[in-house]
Amino acid sequence: MRIGGKPYRTIWVGDDGWTAVVIDQTRLPFEFTLRELRTLEQAAEAITTMVVRGAPLIGVTAAYGVALAMHADSSDAALLQAVETLGRTRPTAVNLHWALARMKSVLAAVPAAERVACACQEAQLIADEDVECCAAIGRHGLAILRGIADQRDGEPLRVLTHCNAGWLATVDWGTALAPVYAAHEAGIPLHVYVDETRPRNQGASLTAFELGAHGVPHTVIVDNAGGHLMQHGLVDLCIVGSDRTTARGDVANKIGTYLKALAARDNGIPFYVALPFSTIDWSLTDGVAGIPIEERSQREVTHLTGRAADGTLTEVQVTAPGSPAANPAFDVTPARLVTGLITERGVAPASTAGLAALYPERSRSP
């Protein structure tokens, strides 16, 4: 995607041929700052502190993290330690474990002397595949958006999204926003309602930033406004991303997604989830019981970061001093509330049969 007219991915290899360069998402939307990751520890820290975030990008960064580790030490022990260290960074997005398992299996099969080159190559391949997947999700999602837009008599299609599942959450294009960008480029008039997405405000800061940079009309709303807008006929469809989708189509995504799905169901509004294959956890069926939900720091709830009048980034407290806070970062939307899963292979019902039809090679027999 373009920032100031210049095309960017969210992660790339620097001029030295091995450093990973990322956009520091903790500084957006007010500062566009690049960070160089030169060590395994820096890659792990970038994921933990959410310099990079979003399920697909977490996976790709972990892959580059393994490559950085191999650059320092390409022994078997270093490979295992890299996979273990990166695997502990964030628990919910299964793309992390998918990418690490792939790196481990590819690298374990080659001699230590070949691992640096091989790791760089594989990380690059994972990044490129993510871009292809997201572009395909955009094409499949476009057909859905076009179908609903056709019923709007030329009035803008009104899409509600939660969190950031745009190009910043992936390597390029995004998952939930890929169809939005495709529709925008196809000339379909649309307007995106962006949930602010407390506590970290990925909607207000990241989704609004990238939609604005791309010229897509949008309005930021507080998280609790979605149900009201839906009741008043102001939302035509919801699209969100996913951090882990089970074999039967239960979907973990940013906290608050489940409530939007309930409101959408109550109001007869289609609720789509867009995800690449690397987000599917074939080992799980019941998402509520099985998907690990990250519990993050209380401080993300008790404090907010924003730009002060003098332009500096400032943190302020918003809760009563001493009040404890809880911060579950994700929730699970059961498959029965999901209208369809938009993947790189096409759109499927959120069900065991639906996913099995799209991925016959991966699905388990019932």
Ligand code: MRU
């Ligand atoms: O905590 P985050 O910012 O990593 O959470 C991101 C989300 O929940 C996204 O919606 C999800 O990763 C889908 S991304 C394409």
